[in-house]
Amino acid sequence: MGTLIRSQNDVWVRAEDASAIGALRRTAVALAGRRGFGEEDVGRVAVAVSEAASNLVKHAVEGIMLIRPHPELDTAVEVLAVDRGPGMGDVARALRDGYSTTGTLGIGLGGITRMASGYEVHSIPGRGTVLGMYFVAHDSPHPASLASGVTRPIGVESVCGDAFVIAETGDTMTAMLCDGLGHGGAAAQASQQAARIFAEHAETDPTPVALLERIHRGLNHTRGGAVAVARVDRAAGKASFAGLGNVSAWIVHQDGRQGMVSVPGIAGHQARTLRQYEYTVPPHGVVVLHSDGLSERWDITTYPGLVTRLPSVIAATLLRDAGTRRDDACVVALRPGV
Structure with a gap:
């Protein structure tokens, strides 16, 4: 495990x-x-x-x-x-x-x-x-610092309707981000259900698209939401991605970023044929997923050195500068190269 x-x-x-x-x-x-x-x-x-x-x-x-x-x-x-x-x-x-x-x-x-x-x-x-x-604590192990994420609820809400889970197994990292439809408790119920399904099956489902399909079926009694699943093979420098709805996914490097493709729809309710896409992650690249609580109009080239920082620092910086108070927000950063 x-x-x-x-x-x-x-x-x-x-x-x-x-x-x-x-x-x-x-x-x-x-x-x-x-x-x-x-x-x-x-x-x-x-x-x-x-x-x-x-x-x-x-x-x-x-x-x-x-x-x-x-x-x-x-x-x-x-x-x-x-x-x-x-x-x-x-x-x-x-x-x-x-x-x-x-x-x-x-x-x-x-x-x-x-x-x-x-x-x-x-x-x-x-x-x-x-x-x-x-x-x-003294003599305790240190964290691997390969993956992290941050969330922030809309306005004065105490519960965030976005959620993520990251599974690490050997050289593989698999991340799921769910943006529950709307905000507040009902949105959180949907995103937490997606998180439970992902956590239970991340090691057994063979591909991101299989995980996405399972989550899509499992959200049919919830409000639903946008869901993305990315799997990164650190040894091969490859990323596999499947997304449904408005979750942004990027391969980020010091000279720019490449978007990863999601299909339109709402997990749990409506979807076209789900698809999986394959990408190359360059040396020192970072995979970033974020909900639409962040604008897509951030430019990594205006952040010298950020892609080399801790995943939590990358996520917090993007949340600070691209986050909007008009929606729940979530950012996940995976740093496969160390």
């Missing part, structure tokens, strides 16, 4: 005033305790999260933070700190202890990253910064 990575009920917390710092620290400490962290490791998490949240409050534009169990490893904690500016022109310089800047995460960035078990930063002047970091 391989590894299953599932979407969570991601709760993004605004970090725009000092009261958020303590709340974020307490959330991180409680989660680390539930993950089995000892006192010293919990202390590392508390200090790093407090410092990152403080910098968002002091220096960020629209700073938000996500604290959650690491999607690839249930003994680890993941933290994403995201803002819309002012960004940093020289991240390496900002990582040096004692360096001070008015840019987001400039003060204390070196200390923050030193306390984390792993981290990556992507920053563009004028557009903002995304810091992704994870924490593991």
Whole structure:
């Protein structure tokens, strides 16, 4: 049995005033305790999260933070700190202890990253910064950092109608994203049903189109939705894809992106003949799936170095810049080459 990575009920917390710092620290400490962290490791998490949240409050534009169990490893904690500016022109310089800047995460960035078990930063002047970091207890394994995703519900909803699951087996990664029709509880019911079906059959169904067909049949008593299934063979550098409805799928590299083709319809209700397409994934390429809660008008060439970052940092950056508040949103990133 391989590894299953599932979407969570991601709760993004605004970090725009000092009261958020303590709340974020307490959330991180409680989660680390539930993950089995000892006192010293919990202390590392508390200090790093407090410092990152403080910098968002002091220096960020629209700073938000996500604290959650690491999607690839249930003994680890993941933290994403995201803002819309002012960004940093020289991240390496900002990582040096004692360096001070008015840019987001400039003060204390070196200390923050030193306390984390792993981290990556992507920053563009004028557009903002995304810091992704994870924490593991002393002598615990580290996550593979091959695949991740993030979700965000529409407006003030507490439940996201989009969901994803990623199955990893050997050199193969298979991802499913479902955008439940509409939003709220009924949309979430459809997407969670798709996730259950996928998780049960990801290892036994031979192809993405077979999985898609099974999900299509299994959503007939729900509101339905748009569904995409992508399977990446890391050793061969190949991707197989089958989609139904309005889920965007891309093979992304530093010089641009290639779209993958879905057929029109609504999973669970109406569909033309389902089809599967084969693609080549270039070295250092990334497979990205996202719901229509994100605009397709993002240009990877305007994000220098982003395709080399952690999948969670890629997903969070695209959610920040292409996401719309008028719909639930979900982004999945698979990084087959390491």
